[in-house]
Amino acid sequence: MRRIWTWGILICLSLPKAQAAEDIFPLSEVKPGMTATWRTVVRGNELKDFQLEILGTVPEGLGPGWSTIVGLATDPEMIQIGGVAGMSGSPVYIDGKLLGAYSYTYTWSKDQAFVGITPIEQMFKIVDAFDLGEQQGFQALSPFSVPSVSQTTTPVQDTSFVDWSPQPVPTPLSFGGISAQTLQTLQPEFAQVGWQAPVTTGMGASSEGQPDYSLDAGQPMAAVLMTGDFNAAATGTITWRDGERLLGFGHSFLGAGNVAVPLAGAEVLTIVSNQRLSFKLSKFGDIVGTIFQDRASGIAGRIGPKPPMTELNLRTRNAHGWRxxxxxxxxxxxxxxxxxxxxxxxxxxxxxxxxxxxxxxxxxxxxxxxxxxxxxxxxxxxxxxxxxxxxxxxxxxxxxxxxxxxxxxxxxxxxxxxxxxDSWQLSGLRSVNIYPEAPQPGDQVQVELKLLNYRGDERKLLVNLQIPPTADEGDTFAVVIADGEQLDRETSDGGGVPHSLEDIALSWSLERVPGRLYAALIKPTEGIGLEGAALPNLPPSVLQQLSEPNPSRLNRPVSQIVVDEKNFSLPGIFQGSYSAQLTIR
Incomplete structure (x- = not known):
């Protein structure tokens, strides 16, 4: 059992049923015209209260069995800036009793600041509903889930179709050590993983020596995605805390269900007022716990044990000696x-x-x-x-x-x-000559390649490929020149449909290097590619048996085998392909 599974179990064992540490204002008693207060931080870690008027409740507003409370901000400051990314999770009170979390807004409305509130009773279900058998960290997708990233292109979501609906108050993602140019280039990839909220740069982790941040209701909290020389965290607000346990956001973060996201305190530098969407500019502190549930009505976390993270080591050097x-x-x-x-x-x-x-x-x-x-x-x-x-x-x-x-x-x-x-390095084929054109068994076939780089400079390369001594007169072979990725596509030896995680790892180790020049001598045959080895000319009964899928090995039928192969690491990338048939005399 892998670490992330056992981590979820550890958290669950120490997390009893949710019990409010303060009085709760029941959803059933909410009436239009009531005055409520929401509490949040607009600078530093100083809590500030804002007023709103309750307009009513919307049964099934978030889905079957999930209601929404709608309010209208009455403070001029909040009316002017509208919905604020990073404010989601701010606790809302009526008569000092906790009603729920500021979590939804109409992002386009600027002269009216509508506030959608997730009832705290629904947020408590995040903690109460998940027992030992369900606390298992990130789940593997089934074989019938969405296609892989490499096979799909997900456009940026067009929200105009539902533009008149209240939207979750976005959770701003702040980066440190990453430039705006880099984030802009990878914007399609961020959309591909489902991230549509604002992204800011130049922020991130607090410097050493910062005091411990408070993690009480109304204070900012950070879901940390990366820390170190590069860092990234999304900031929201804590709705409720009881001892080591806390709830926040009032809506989902990654929409991932069972999670193990590092939890940290945060500090708000200021609120940046923006015509489209205002947001909290924040930085985060040390990791102090784990967010372990990410559900439609909010996130649940625990202060204490920290989740495992993946260590990244990146070394770089350039031609001028900079390292x-x-x-x-x-x-x-x-x-x-x-x-x-x-x-x-x-x-x-x-x-x-x-x-x-x-x-x-x-x-x-x-x-x-x-x-x-x-x-x-x-x-x-x-x-x-x-x-x-x-x-x-x-x-x-x-x-x-x-x-x-x-x-x-x-x-x-x-x-x-x-x-x-600091230069483009690219080579392509100009010409190919093969000697002899009609080889005998055991002959060396000499392949002369003339290559051109992108400047037009020519280079000659000689490759020797060995005809098997056991070849018969009339046998045919193909000389193929290609880069590693194309040769992998054109040959089937060692390939196959994976039946296990180990098969996927094996396929990585068997693949040729993309962009490298390969010269291969290939013979048509019927057989099986088994765990990287080609088994040609098998008896029909053996061929049928080995062709059946087996979870313990990577296998597939092959129609050709590579009998000799050479590869050359040219400067940069090789592009181009060539194929010629030889007949044994």
Missing amino acids: ETYEAQLIQHPQWTSLLAATTVLETANSAMSAGERQTLYLHGQIYPEGMNSISFERVATGPSAGAMLARRLFAELYDFLDNPFEPVTLDRIDLSLEIV
């Missing part, structure tokens, strides 16, 4: 671990010390899945968008692995090494 090492801790979540790792790579490529007009990027990586052997990989990108291409590929590949349909998996560590060259 730097960055360290960070990432939330353990299939989408966000992948996206945040990709974000740090793009930021490093874009940084002032490494950015250049023309770049080629070499990325060497190693991931350490919990309970499994480490997996190594190499990637290279060149051209005007090299950094974005490399980051997007890393995001898609990590996400496909972590979001596999077989079992939950987390990464203990990610080690990345990024080398930056």
Whole structure:
């Protein structure tokens, strides 16, 4: 059982049924015209009260069995700035009794500040409803879930269809150590993981020596996604606290259900008034606990034990001798671990010390899945968008692995090494000559390649491929020149549909390096590709038996095998392909 599962059980064992530490104002007693107060922080950590008028309740306002209370702010300050991102979770009181959480608003209304309130009775259900069997951290998706990130493109959501409906008050996500340029480039990827709320830069973690932040009702709280040399956290407000337990936000955060998100206190620098949507500009403190439930009516957390995080080590160097090492801790979540790792790579490529007009990027990586052997990989990108291409590929590949349909998996560590060259490095095929054209069994086939780089400079490369001595007259072979990714697509040896997480890890280790030049001698045959080895010319009974899916091995039928192969690491990327048929005489 993996760590994230046992973590959820640990939290549940120490979390009894929710019992209010203060009086509750029942939803059934709410009447139009009542005066209510909501409490929040607009600067620093000083609590401030604001008035609102209750307009009424909306049964089933959030869905079957989930009501909403609607209010209207009466303080001129709040009417002017409207809904404020980061204020969600602010406790609302009637006669000193807790009614619920400020959580919804009409973002386009500026002369009227409507407030949607999630009743506290519904928020208590987050704690009360989840027993031991359901506290299991992030869940693996079933094989029939949504397609993988690498197979889909999710456009930015157009909310105009429901623009007249109250929206959850957005939870602003603040980054430190990440530039606006990087975030703007990866905006489609943030939308792809479902993040539509505001994103700000230049903020993040508080400096050392800051006092411990209070985590009482009305105070800001941070859901930490990344901390270290790069950091990111989303800030909302605490609605209720009883001892180590707390509730906040009044709506979902990531919409992930059972979670293990680091919890920290926060400080509000100011409220930035914006015509579209005002927001709290905040920074967060040390991690002090865990958010363990993320549901439609809010989030539930506990102060105390901290969740495990993925360690990220990123080393970089450029051609001028500049070197730097960055360290960070990432939330353990299939989408966000992948996206945040990709974000740090793009930021490093874009940084002032490494950015250049023309770049080629070499990325060497190693991931350490919990309970499994480490997996190594190499990637290279060149051209005007090299950094974005490399980051997007890393995001898609990590996400496909972590979001596999077989079992939950987390990464203990990610080690990345990024080398930056200040020039475009790209080679393509100009011509191919093969000698002899009609080889005999056991002959060496010499392949002469003429390559051109993007400047038009020519380079010659000689490759020797061995015809098997057992070849018969009339046998046919194909000489294929391609980069590693294309050769993987054109050959089926070692491929197959994965039946387990171990199969996915094996497929990573078997894949050829994208962008590297490969020369292969291929023979048509019928057989099985079994765990990376091609088994040709099998008897029909054996072929049928091995063709059946088996969860313990990666297998598939093959129609050809690679009998000889060479690869060459050229500067940058090789693009192009060539194929020619040889007949044995």
